[in-house]
Amino acid sequence: MDTTRHRARHRRRRVGLSVGIPLAAATAMGMSYGGAFGMFGDDARPDAGAATADPAWVGETADGFASVNALGQNGTYGGRGGAIVTVKTLADLEKYATASKPYVIVVAGTINMSPKGNEIKVASNKTIVGAGTAGQIVGGGFFLGQGVHNVILRNLTIRDSYAGTWNDKDHDWDAIQMDGAHHVWIDHNNLRNMADGLIDSRKNTTYLTVSWNQLKNDNKAFGIGWTDRVTADITIHHNWFHETEQRNPSTDNVAHAHLYNNFLQDDPDSTITSSYGNYARGGTRMVVENSYFEGLTNPVIKDGTAALVQRGNVFVDTKGRNESGGAAFDPKTYYRYTLDAAADVPSKVKSGAGPRADIGRVTTAAATTLTVAKDGSGRYKTVQAAVDAIPVGNPSRVVISVKPGTYRETVNIPANKPHITIQGSGASRKDTVIVYGNAAGMRKPDSSGTYGTPGSATVAVRSDDSRLRNLTVSNDFDEAANQSLNGHQAVALLTAADKIVLDGVVVTGDQDTLEMETAAPDKPGRVYVTNSYVVGNVDFIFGRATAVIDQSVITLKKRWDGTSAGYIIAPSTPAGRNGILINRSTVNGDVASSSFQLGRNWHPGGDKAVDPQATVRDSTLSAAIRRTPWTDMGGFSWKEDRFAEYMNTGPGAGPKSPDRPHLTDAQAASQEVSDWLGNWTP
Template structure:
C-alpha cells in the first residue's frame, strides 16, 4: 500500500499457555502480548570448572548431539531446572575404560562423556553412579556397557543417557533378588532423558524409574530379551510426570512399562511386539497401577497378551492405538479426567500404522551420534514430518530448505517442525506445494521466530527493482490448505533508521491462497504487518486466524481475502517518530465476497487515546468496483480507538462500502451513530465465524 505507514529475547516458559484464548484476553487491562506472557530473560545454565586432571581426547564439542536437549516432560521447566540438556555446558571427553567412565560420571562438573569402546563392568551388576549435569553418549554404535548399568540417586538432575548399548548382566535366572541388576535405575532424580539406546538381557529391569523420579522422557529405545523390563513407581505419592514415546519393546515379559502412582504418564507411538515361538511370552503390555493417570496414543501392539491393563483406581485414556493378534485385557477409563499433554509441551504423533516400520529402522544407537560425522538427512518418502533446527540437530538448518524438500503437488500433509530459535531468512511456500504445516516446537509461540527486514522500497539484490509491498513479506504462504502454528513471524525493518527508503511498507506474513489456518502465532511489524490476500482477483482466499497476536500501526491487517480473526489480540503501536495515529484494517474486498470479520478478540495498545481508526477502504489500483468490508464484533476496544472509527482512503468514502460493529465493549466502544454504524441483531446473526467462510470449516492438522 502507498499510504503512510525490536527484536525479542526468547526463553522457554515455565508454564504452558492456556489453551484456546490468549492470556491477554483473560487478564483485564492487558495491553500487549508482552505483558500477557511475562518478561523474557536469558535462561540460566550452570557453569563449572573442568576437572583438574587432563581429559582424554574428545571429538569436536560443537557437534549437534553434544548440545541436544530433551523433549516431552523432560523439557518442562520445573524444580529449578530449565529443561534437560545434560552436560553441554561442560567439556566433551571420550572414555574407553570403566575407570574413566566412573571418574567423569561422578564428577561435580558438567561433562559430555563419549563412550567409544565396549566397557565390561566389574563386578557384574555394578551400577555406575551418575551425578547431575551429565550427557553420557555412545560413539556411533561402538559404545557398549556390558554386565552393568547406571544409577541416578535422589536429587540428581539434568542427565542424558543416549546412544548406548547396555546389555548382558543376565546370568541364567530372571529377577533373582540378590541380582537387582538394571541397565538404568533412577531413584528420586528429575529431568532425565533416556534416548536411542539398545537395552537387553539384564538380570532385573532394563529401566527402573522409582521413588518419585519425575520430569523424565524415554524415547527411541530398543528394549528386548528381558522379563521385568520397565518399571515405574515404588512410591505412595502420585507426583511423577513422564513421557514415553517411540520405544520398541520386543520379546519382553512384563512391565512394558508398568506405571504405579504416576500423576501424568504420556505414552505414544510405542511398538510392543511379542512373536510366537520364542522363549519369552508377554504377561501384559502397558499397565496403569495405583493412582496413575495415563494418556496412551497411537501405539501399536502385536501379539501381546493383555495389551492395556489398569487397576480400578487408575485412569487410562486411549486414542488412536492399533492392535494385531492381541489377547486378553484391553482396558481404558477411570474416574480422573484425562490430562492434555499439549498444555505442557508440543509433540507430533505418527500414525499407529506407521509405527512398526518407523521404530524398526529408527530406534537404538545411531551411527552419527557421538561422532564428528554429519547426520544423514532422512528421505522425505520415509517421513511425514520434516525437522528444522539452527544447531544442526534437525534434518534442515533453515525453514526454506525444508519447504524446498516438500514434493511438488503433494497430496498429503507435510509438517515442518521448527525447533526453537531465531531464523533470519525469507520463507516462501509456493502454490504447487499444498498441505504444508509450519509449526514451532517450543513451549511458547515466542520460542520460534522467523524474521527479516525487507520493505516495499528495499532494492532486490539482482538489481531488478524494489521488492514491493507483497514481495517484502518475511513469510509468504501461496499454497492452499496450509497452516502456521505456534511461532512468531516478524518484519523488523527499522523505519527510523531508513527514512531514505521510499515506500516503507514491510509485511511480516502474506497469505495468497485458500483455506489457510493461522493458529497460535504472533505477526509483528509496523506498516502492513499481515497481508491476507488471494491468488488472484478472481480467486477465493479464505483465512482463519485464532489464538494469535497481531501488532502494527498502519493498515496492518489488509488485503482482499475472506478472513475470520477470532480469540486474538490486535495491538496498535506508535509510529517510528513516537506519534500515535493509524489504522487497524484496510480490506480490499470484491463486491460479491465477505471481507474481514474480527470477533471475540481485543484491540488495544500503548498509544494516545482516540488516535487509531478501526479501518478504511482500500480500493487497490483505484478499482471502484470493489466493496471493502470489515465487521468488528464482540470485541473489547481500548481507548486507543476513535469515536468515529472508520475513515476514507485515497478518495473513496468508507460510507459507500461495508464497515460495521456489533456488541463491542471497552472504553473504545460506542453507540450507533451515522459515523459509527452497528449491525442489527438479524444482520449479526448472518455475520458469524460459522457463516463467514463460505461453507469451509477450518480443521487443525
C-alpha cells in the same frame, strides 16, 4: 533501525519459566534475568575451553515431557556446550559422568562394569552417547539420584548383568535407574538381558521421555512408581518391547503418562511369555495412542483407581484383558507431537529403534583455536586482534576462545572471513563480556558522519556460518546523559549474514539491542538463537533476517527515565520470506503491566514492498504484554502485514480477536522452526 522511526521504542527483559505444570497453565513466576541468569543458571553453559565444531547430534534435544520447561530447567539438552570427551575405559566414563561440569561423553567401545552390577552415579548436565553402534556397557548401568537433571542417555547398548535367575532379588542390577531425577531423555538405546529392570523410573522422577529404544529379552522391562505421590510426567514413544515378561511399562501413580507409537511384541513358543503389556496403576492417568500390540497376553490393563484412555491402537493375536476407562488428559496441552499410523509402527520402530550409526560420531578434525585474554595470558589481548589475524577466505572453522573478563571494544567479523566462532571460556555466559557504548546519532572519531544504527553495534557478524557462544554482548550507551543526541539507537549485536548461531549468550541494551539483517536485500540471512537472553525496551529484536529465537528468555527493561513502555519485535521482512519466529520462549521483566507490545511493522524509509512478519508461539508471556499486542509503525497498518500468535500461555497471553490474530493448527504446522531454517540444521 533507522532514525525515521518514532523515538518511543523500548526493549524488554525475559522471564523465567514457571515450575512444572502444563503449557496452558504456565505462568511468568519463574526467575528473571539477573545475578543468577534466570532459569538457565550460571552453569548452564559449561567450560568452553576445548572448543570444536559440534556435530549436529550434539544439538538435538528431547521431545515429549522432557522438553517441557519446569523445575527451573529449560527442556533437556544434556551436556550440550560442554567439552566433548571420548571414553573407552570405565575409569574415564566414571570420571566425566560424575563431574560437576557439563560434558558430552562419547562411549567409543565396550566398557565392562566392575564389579558386575555397578551403576555409575550420573551427575546433572550430561550427555552420554554411544559412538555409532560401538558404545556398549556390559554388566552394569547408570543411576540418577535425587535432583539430578538435564541428562541424556543415548545410542548405547546396555546389556548382560543377568545372573542366572529372572526376578532375582539378590541382584538388583538395572540398565538405568532413576530415583527423584527430572528432565531425562533416554533415546535410541538397546537395553537387554539385565539382572533386574531395564529401566526403573522411581520416587517421583519426572519430565522423562523414553523414545526409540529396544527393550528386549528381560523379565522386567520398564517399571515406574515406588511413590505415593502422583506428580510424575512421562512420555514413552516409538519403543520396541520385544520378549519382555512384565513392566511394559508398569506405571504406578503417574500424573500424566503418554504412550504412543510403541511396538509390543511377544513371539509365540519362546522362552519368555508376557504377563501383561501397558499397565496403569494407582492414581495414574494414562493415554495410549496408535501403538501396535502383537501376541501379548493382557495387552492393556488398569487398576480400578487409574484412568486409561485408548485411541487408535492395533491388536494382533492378543488375548486376555484389554481395558480402558476414566478421563485422562490431552497431551497437546503440554507439548506438540505427531502420531504415526498404528499400522506403520512395526516397520518404523523395527528399523528406527536402537543405536544408529549417525549418532555419536565426532569429527577428528579439530577447529583452529585462537586464545584471547586481556591479562596477556592468551595469544591476543583483544577479540578484534584475533579476528584480524584470521586469513581472508579461511576454509574451515576458527574458534576464538575468550577468557573471562570484560573486553571494552567493538568487534567486526567481515564478510570475507566465514566459519568463525567467538566463544567465552568461562563457566558462565556472564564471565566473558564484550561491551561498548556507541549510538546511532554519535559522530565517528574521524568526523565522517554519525554511526547510524548498524554502525553502533558492539559486535557485528557479517560472515556466513559464524557463531557466538557462552558470552555476553552489551551496548551500555547512556541515554539519560545524552538526551540532546538525535539517534538513541544503540545496537549490541548485529548479524548481517546467513547461517548464524547464537547459543548460550546474553545480548543486552536498551533501544535496538539485537539487529538481524542480511548481507543485501536479495540475499538470505538465517539466524538461530537458542538458550539465550535478549534484553531491551524499544524494537530490540528487529531486522529483515529470517530469525528463530528458540527456548530463550526475552527480558523487558524500563526506559532511561524509569517508565515502562516499548516494543519487542520490529521486523522488516522482504516479501516472500519468513521473518522473526519466537518459539518456546519466555517474556518477562521488571516493568509495569500492560506496558509493552509484542511488536510493530517496520517499513524502512517507507518501503511499501516489504512484508514484515513476526510469529510468537508456544511461549510464556508476562503481564507486561498489552491486550492488543501489535501496533502500527511509520504510517503502515500492522494488519496488512503478517503478525500472529499460537498456543501462548501466561498472564500476557490472550484469546483470538481481530486485534490479536492466532494461527490455526494448519497454519501453525507450516510455521515451525524447520520451516524457517529450511535445509540448514544449526
